[in-house]
Amino acid sequence: MGDTFMLNGKEVEFKKDDTILDAAKRVGVEIPTLCFLKGATPTGACRMCLVEVVGGRALMTACSTPVTKGMEVITDSERVHKARKMNVELLLSSGKHDCIVCEANGCCRLQDLAYFYGIKEPRFTQTPVEELYPVEDVNPFIVRDFSRCILCGRCVQACNEVVVNRAISYGYRGSANKIVTGGDLPYNDSECVFCGQCVEVCPVGALTEKKAKGLGRPWEVEKIRTTCPYCGVGCQQWLHVKDGKIVKVTAVENAEPNQGRLCIKGRFGYDFIYSEDRLKTPLIRENGKFREASWDEALDLVAAKFKDIMEQHGPDAIAGVSCARSINEDSYQMQKLFRATFGTNNIDHCART
Amino acid sequence: MTNSFADFKKAQMIFVIGSNMTEAHPVAATFVKQAAINGAQLIVVDPRRTGLVDFANLHVPIKVGSDIAFLNGVMNVLINEDLYDKKYVESCTVGFEDLKAKVMEYPPERAAEISGVSADTIRDVARRMASVKPAMLMYTLGITEHICGVRNVLSCANMQMLLGNVGFECGGVNPLRGQNNVQGACDMGALPNVFPGYQRVDNPEARAKFAAAWSVEKLPEKPGMMIPQMLDGLLDGKVKGFYVFGENLANTEPDIRHVEKCLSSAEFLVCQDIFPTETTWFAHVILPAAAWSENDGTFTNSERRVNRVRTASKPPGDAKPNWWIFKEIAKRMGQKWKSNSARDIWDKEIAQLTPSMAGIKYARIENDGLQWPVPSEDHAGTSFLHAEGCFTCGLGALTPVDWVPPAEVPDKEYPLTLSTGRRLYHYHTRTQTGRSPGIDDLMGEETADISPIDARDRGILDGEMISVKSRRGEVNVKANVTDRMPEGMVWMAFHFREACANWLTNPAYDPTTQTAEYKACAVRIDKLK
Structure with missing residues (x-):
């Protein structure tokens, strides 16, 4: 056995550089967090992961306190829960946390914690609405509702340490604190590249997808895992689907290759499939114009024409280009059609460009 | 990779x-x-x-x-x-x-x-x-x-x-790799010289194996044409029937004028796509296809990882999965293909015929995909190739190569070099991103990116309209004057039809791969009066 410490009266092993949160998580002891973001430097900003360390004067944040040999940690004492509950109450008083109309309802860490601690009504005076920063949503994709922001800083961490786009930071001081872009400009006048990682990590309803607004509650959607249709990185996505329609796309956490990240196209470029421009029926050119046709008619014509060309000019008079965006199985079928059915190797795609 | x-x-x-x-x-x-x-x-x-x-x-x-x-x-x-x-x-x-x-x-x-x-x-x-x-x-x-x-x-x-x-x-x-499944399309043998898994068509054993699997007597042994040769073949009559699946060649190939001349020469052009494009204008038959998230399948990313793609929505109208369309054409030409789903095609054909992917089955890639080579079902995949410098082909070949200048270099008449590529917000010819509401709001038009020095020398201010002209064409486009550009260079993308860089690019090709020199051609820029 390696070095150990005491966790809730039990001897527990820990690894080098473990924080209390890491070591506790490994043995299944849950410590609530809000601001903690995996892969980023812990900030200890939200004080939700407070634990008691025997001999310590004050409670300590589990996310940012390294474990030391022989340390005694208590995660569920009355003192701990009292402090955590008060922190939730303080956060609830800091803004407008009306779950009924909030997009994050059902998928909100603050709501979960308030529920856990049985907080029925506000204990502290609410910050007056007129003192809160107004909503910023002049861009097409992201709604920034500062009245719901708890200043946990996960978005700042994600933007600066995970996707490293360095577009947002903390601005102003004290009670005027706000998450800002350079010069406190709206997102679309700033360095923001709309990867939406800030939305992905927001634990409350402060940052939400504009396109998904009103289209479905978290419990109404089915999450289907798929692969992004854009570049060759192959990011893993969750499609949030309601009534057979994608309402939102998020990243699959802890999955290769993207490790919970997406870009603007992967996150917001999913709805081209619902465009009215889609081709919906086979079309045949007649007298310089396209007319609608049945599958049988169109396919019979294609087969007959190709047969004709093959008979007259040989199979190498047919050539085809496959699609580098469609699935493997489609490309396999097309090359099979060319080689086995037509009898030519004239099959290519945009492989080299 | x-x-x-x-x-x-x-x-x-x-x-x-x-x-x-x-x-x-x-x-x-x-x-x-x-x-x-x-x-x-x-x-x-x-x-x-x-x-x-x-x-x-x-x-x-x-x-x-x-x-x-x-x-x-x-x-x-x-x-x-x-x-x-x-x-x-x-x-x-x-x-x-x-x-x-x-x-x-x-x-x-x-x-x-x-x-x-x-x-x-x-x-x-x-x-x-x-x-x-x-x-x-x-x-x-x-x-x-x-x-x-x-x-x-x-x-x-x-x-x-x-x-x-x-x-x-x-x-x-x-x-x-630039596209979600360009690796996969190569792996699947949508190339003129190889079957799936890079098994060469000029290898008699490979041909015999695929002929047996596909129930045909023989398979063609002569490697086929690459895209530029196909296009030229339309013009000189070598190619009569042309089948374009999900490609917008009229915008993506160099020298659009030439490409359109080729496409309009086709005796019979079939386009299979999800949208009408500048290429489908030239088609004789257009077949409507199911799109991403409208059928199950797999994509293979740049790191050789075969990932699942799943159905979320129904295809609109009568649009059909592409694999089904190919199968139906084969049927009408006398061949009965058994596989009736993407999963069947993968598990029962591709995995069986492709040694480097023999161990990949749908059941194994429910979550994270597998990186080929995966030679057997108990193999965990390969995160990097040629381990410890042991090359797949034996020894790594160091190959001496000489520098050659681009096919077209700047001169007095066309004094700048145009280089082209992609921008963050859009994807290729915008068939997809142009139809995803919001993206055009962030980037609604093309620009020609030029250096402050070239701009100053020509009296061009940031945001002014300029003409960019090559030996093949001319576009009018907004100047984006930026110190990210070096002197003597212009940079454009091919996302927008009107100001598509491919009106200008040079159809000069690498002799082996027939890849066009999109990254270099000579242009001149002039401020529009």
Whole structure:
């Protein structure tokens, strides 16, 4: 056995550089967090992961306190829960946390914690609405509702340490604190590249997808895992689907290759499939114009024409280009059609460009 | 890629050449940026000051199309200063003496003259590259889209082998693929010379195997045509029937005027697509296809990972899965194909016929995909190739290559070099991103990116309309004056039809791959009165 410490009266092993949160998580002891973001430097900003360390004067944040040999940690004492509950109450008083109309309802860490601690009504005076920063949503994709922001800083961490786009930071001081872009400009006048990682990590309803607004509650959607249709990185996505329609796309956490990240196209470029421009029926050119046709008619014509060309000019008079965006199985079928059915190797795609 | 995306974040030394990753592969770039802010060395070789340069220890702004001269210069220093990995070169590679003789023709001073960066910078790059092991090399189309694309790639491989960097985690030669399934389309044999899994069509054993599996007597042995040859074939009558599946050739190929002439010459053109495009205008029959998320299947990413794609929505109207359409055509020509789903096609055909993917079955890739080679069902996949420098082909071939200038270089009449590529917000010919509400709001038109010096010399202000003209065409477009551009260079994308760079690009091709030189042609710019 390696070095150990005491966790809730039990001897527990820990690894080098473990924080209390890491070591506790490994043995299944849950410590609530809000601001903690995996892969980023812990900030200890939200004080939700407070634990008691025997001999310590004050409670300590589990996310940012390294474990030391022989340390005694208590995660569920009355003192701990009292402090955590008060922190939730303080956060609830800091803004407008009306779950009924909030997009994050059902998928909100603050709501979960308030529920856990049985907080029925506000204990502290609410910050007056007129003192809160107004909503910023002049861009097409992201709604920034500062009245719901708890200043946990996960978005700042994600933007600066995970996707490293360095577009947002903390601005102003004290009670005027706000998450800002350079010069406190709206997102679309700033360095923001709309990867939406800030939305992905927001634990409350402060940052939400504009396109998904009103289209479905978290419990109404089915999450289907798929692969992004854009570049060759192959990011893993969750499609949030309601009534057979994608309402939102998020990243699959802890999955290769993207490790919970997406870009603007992967996150917001999913709805081209619902465009009215889609081709919906086979079309045949007649007298310089396209007319609608049945599958049988169109396919019979294609087969007959190709047969004709093959008979007259040989199979190498047919050539085809496959699609580098469609699935493997489609490309396999097309090359099979060319080689086995037509009898030519004239099959290519945009492989080299 | 020889290696994996997971290596990017862990790499200690990263060499990026001809890759505008923050725009073309934004998520891959996040890992490189993370590595850089956590202390990895980053060298970015690119004529432009790309987004990644903001994180680089060293930016090497070589002239467009001078890659081989520059890399030969770096290798000259590695050999002359005794910085290369002798043990690796001796035990894992062949051809060192020939390579040495060739790079000795490129002392840093000569390489500097061609590439436009100083001899000291070339020495600096060589010394830095030799100081950390392994170093990871990444490239994109800045390397391949030249008439010497193959030679450019060989040069990258030469340098990495000389440094003993191939065959290790966080090393290797890593081309980032531009499209979600361009790797897969290659793997599946949508290429004129190979069956699925790169089994050559001119190999009688491979032909016999596929003929038996596909229940046909024989299969053609002569390698087929590549896209540019097909297009020219339409014009000279060699190709009568043309089948275009999900490609918008009228916008993506160089010299649009020429491409459209070819397409309009087709005796019979079938287009299978999800949208009407500039290419379907020329079709005789258009077949409506199911799109991404409208059927099940797999994509293979740049790191050779076969990932699942799943159904979320129904295709609109009568649109059908592509695999079904091909099967129906085969049926009408007398062949009965058994597989009746993408899963069947993969599990019962592709996995059976492709040794490098024999161990990949749908049941195994429910969550994270598998990286080929996966030779058996108990194999966990391969995160990097050529482990410990043991090359798949035996020994790694060091191949001497000479620099050649681009097919069209600036002159008095066309004094600037146009280079082209992709921008962050849009994807290719905008058939998809142009129809995703919101994206056009962030980027609604093309620009020609030019340097402040070229702008000043011509009295052009940022945002003014200019004409960009080559020997093949002319477009009117807004000038984007930016200090990220070097003097003498214009940069444009091909996302918007009216100002598509391909009205201007040069249909000159790499002789081996028939890849067009999208990255270099001569243009002039003029302020519009």
